[in-house]
Amino acid sequence: MPELPEVEITCRGISQILPCEITKIIVRESQLRWRVPKELSLLPITKIISIQRRAKYILIHTASGTLIIHLGMSGRLNIVDKYTAVKKHDHIDFILNNHKILRYTDSRRFGSVHWVKQNPLDHPLLIDLGPEPLTEEFNANYLMNALQNKKQAIKLAIMNQNIVVGVGNIYANEALFSAKINPLRPAHSLTPMECKLLVKEIKKTLYHAIEAGGTTLKDFLSPEGNFGYFALKLLVYGRENEPCVVCKNLLTSCKLGQRATVFCKHCQQ
DNA sequence: AAAGACACCTGTCCGC
DNA sequence: TGCGGACAGGTGTCTT
Numbered sequence: 691m692p693e694l695p696e697v698e699i700t701c702r703g704i705s706q707i708l709p710c711e712i713t714k715i716i717v718r719e720s721q722l723r724w725r726v727p728k729e730l731s732l733l734p735i736t737k738i739i740s741i742q743r744r745a746k747y748i749l750i751h752t753a754s755g756t757l758i759i760h761l762g763m764s765g766r767l768n769i770v771d772k773y774t775a776v777k778k779h780d781h782i783d784f785i786l787n788n789h790k791i792l793r794y795t796d797s798r799r800f801g802s803v804h805w806v807k808q809n810p811l812d813h814p815l816l817i818d819l820g821p822e823p824l825t826e827e828f829n830a831n832y833l834m835n836a837l838q839n840k841k842q843a844i845k846l847a848i849m850n851q852n853i854v855v856g857v858g859n860i861y862a863n864e865a866l867f868s869a870k871i872n873p874l875r876p877a878h879s880l881t882p883m884e885c886k887l888l889v890k891e892i893k894k895t896l897y898h899a900i901e902a903g904g905t906t907l908k909d910f911l912s913p914e915g916n917f918g919y920f921a922l923k924l925l926v927y928g929r930e931n932e933p934c935v936v937c938k939n940l941l942t943s944c945k946l947g948q949r950a951t952v953f954c955k956h957c958q959q
Numbered sequence: 960a961a962a963g964a965c966a967c968c969t970g971t972c973c974g975c
Numbered sequence: 976t977g978c979g980g981a982c983a984g985g986t987g988t989c990t991t
Contacts, residue, residue: 839961858984
């Protein structure tokens with residue numbers, strides 16, 4: 691489900707529970723992508739200090755350590771009333787002191803929950819991540835440099851979290867369409883002008899998606915239960931064999947790294 | 960060293 | 976209606 695905009699919407703949503711304390715953590719299913727640490731169930735009452743997003747990770751800083759949460763493909767964090775019935779894939783409850791529960795739900799269990807006492811950014815899963823796309827650090831010069839000698843397709847390169855974080859399959863397709871760049875182009879073949887345009891379109895696409903509350907394809911809702919309206923604005927993703935919004939030729943699809951890739955052969959060179 | 964395939968898991972949809 | 980197969984928002988690890 692979640693790329694950067696959906697994770698950002700999730701972070702903003704759960705930030706509204708502050709100020710509060712986690713009084714107890716109930717782990718019903720500990721086998722996620724990695725085993726949820728046992729010490730979570732034994733955690734003493736701890737105050738949530740702040741909530742931060744890094745790439746597609748949610749960092750919940752508490753007085754005694756940091757929870758690192760990744761939503762995988764189907765993960766969700768919802769704020770629910772403390773008497774809300776537990777459903778099939780509700781794996782973890784973070785019980786709060788304000789009559790609410792922060793509930794982690796994940797049907798495919800590709801997500802993960804980690805607990806660290808040191809700087810979460812030093813965690814092995816986070817330490818090699820590339821720059822945040824919505825910062826000035828991600829600019830045309832940086833991208834041009836990062837793509838040097840990369841023969842792989844440009845779409846795979848921008849989905850590589852070591853090059854730039856947060857861009858997944860939907861937004862890679864969308865940003866490349868907006869930048870009029872063919873997703874199959876070798877990464878190193880982009881000109882400085884194209885890098886500049888692609889950076890601009892990645893930022894714009896992510897920014898608009900956040901504004902729209904993310905993309906709801908099947909089951910993404912904000913922690914408060916709101917729909918993500920960016921699905922209505924998708925120009926290529928999920929629209930194979932439909933007419934291009936610009937030139938009306940039918941959109942082409944292919945597989946790239948086993949992921950659906952949709953583009954306009956005519957507009958994207 | 961880099962690129963590609965595979966694995967993890969469940970739900971849904973489509974064609975027969 | 977039932978069943979098999981393909982596919983889905985991610986990413987670490989294994990194989991070439």
